[in-house]
Amino acid sequence: MKGVMYFDQAASSWPKPPAVMDAMMQCMHEFAANPGRGSHQMAVKASRVLFETRKNTARLFGIRNPNDISFALNTTHALNQAIKGFVKAGDHVICTNIEHNSVRRPLEYLKASAQVELTYIPSDEQGNIRLDELKKAFKPNTTLVVVNHSSNLLGTIMPVGEIGDICRAQGVRLLVDAAQSAGILPIDVAGMNIDMLAFPGHKGLLGPQGTGGLYIHPDIDLEPLLHGGTGSQSEAIHQPTVRPDRYEAGTQNTVGIAGLNEGVKFVLAETVEKIHEKEWRQTQLLMEGLLGIEGVTVLGPMLGQNKTGIVSFNINDADSSEVAFILDQSFQIAVRSGYHCTPLAHEAAGTLAKGAVRASIGYFTTDNEVVALIDAVKEIQTQYAK
Known part of the structure; x- marks a missing residue:
């Protein structure tokens, strides 16, 4: 809106680079077909844009295989897939007391419905946690640590690399909520021992709303949050095992992802x-x-x-x-x-x-x-x- 000074970037970035909007319009005009659902040229071009976006996003986050990235509607969608797809009844999960409700609510749901144990690591007024408190919180049944890379209230930056080292030493998986850090802070999933990374497309990556994704370590198999058509292994009665189709049931947001691709490219260039x-x-x-x-x-x-x-x-x-x-x-x-x-x-x-x-x-x-x-x-x- 003309004349408005916009200081709500943590909710959704604005304005977007012109190339983001141009790519979305081009997609609508030229190849807004269903990716992965046909062999005609429009469907093939749509599929290519999705894969190019995966490749560019993988490059940004230090991910070796682009197919380990599944697209999502937003960070909330990605976090629900990661948490509900990984945590089992009787597991113990550790997170901090400055997590967003997109982490807290799925975990509290599992605590109430699946007898999942949950420990919140306390922080000081500035949002900092003590790593020794994290180390003391591990139990024999601890399977997952969830932490936001940066607080959406305080702006505090968590020492994700050090937390990743602690988790690796304990044999516990690390899920990082990158809602406020993707495209803004350096992220290297291998160097930081991140097993799953949930990220939005519409914030620091400068893409449109309705986009985001989840990186899943190749050794992790999540129970899919959604089941349905994927365009692959259609003869099977169960969800495909191949990535990323296993976690991407239904038609993808091709137009939005085309815009996201340009946002990621902008971040890579800058x-x-x-x-x-x-x-x-x-x-x-x-x-x-x-x-x-x-x-x-x-x-x-x-x-x-x-x-x-x-x-x-x-x-x-x-x-x-x-x-x-x-x-x-x-x-x-x-x-x-x-x-x-x-x-x-x-x-x-x-x-x-x-x-x-x-x-x-x-x-x-x-x-x-x-x-x-x-x-x-x-x-x-x-x-x-x-």
């Missing part, structure tokens, strides 16, 4: 290092400005500490939803307020009673927009102080 450096600099600019306003509290890692482009804050005792409404209606600034689907993180941060305003920076955010947000918060705080 590099995640450059993207993170730019977002971190603007994050520091925003934090410094907000911390200079009396009555404003900023959550998460402190100024100068590494984090993603998420800055959550509160103004005195003001309701976070009211602050977000004023920013939207009076200043044309889009942020998100409330609990951000992560109540445990709010509990850790001490904001469970009132939530928080979350401003999140993206690659196309400008310095002028950051300054405008700081000035707007300053003006709102002045009104509340009267």
Whole structure:
């Protein structure tokens, strides 16, 4: 929308690179057929775009075999496939207390329905966990550790590589929620000992909504979340064993994946290092400005500490939803307020009673927009102080 300063990148990135929209329109006009369901030229071209997207995504995440990536609707879909497809009755699962509901709810569902044991590793107010607490949490029946790479409330970056080393030493699988890190932080599934990686297409990868995926280690066989047509092994009564078809029942979002391919290519060209450096600099600019306003509290890692482009804050005792409404209606600034689907993180941060305003920076955010947000918060705080 023209004139809107968009600080809700953690929910969905905007704007998108022009090539993303161009690829989607080209697909609609030229080859929006059903991939893997026919041998005619349009279906073949659709299949090629899907495989090219797998190859580019595999390159970004250090994945050797692109077919170990199955496409999903979003990170939530991917996490449900990973958790419900892997965890069995009687298993013990470890996660942190700053996980998103897309992790917490499937795990709590299994705890209630399949006698799965669950341990939450506590964090401090900034979202950091102690690795010795993780080591002490392992049990003989522990099969999985689930951790978000970066908190969607606090911006805290988890030491995934070290957690992966601990899991490998224990013989336990590691599932990483990359909702806030894919396309923003370096990810190497082999170097970080990541066994499953759930990622969105519509956030840091700059693709459209309705896209995402799950990397599954070749030694892991998940029970498919969905069963149905795949275009392969059609004569079999059970779901195919071949990847990625085993986890991709039904027609894929070819148009969206064509757009995702261009978003991934954009990230590869710019590099995640450059993207993170730019977002971190603007994050520091925003934090410094907000911390200079009396009555404003900023959550998460402190100024100068590494984090993603998420800055959550509160103004005195003001309701976070009211602050977000004023920013939207009076200043044309889009942020998100409330609990951000992560109540445990709010509990850790001490904001469970009132939530928080979350401003999140993206690659196309400008310095002028950051300054405008700081000035707007300053003006709102002045009104509340009267």
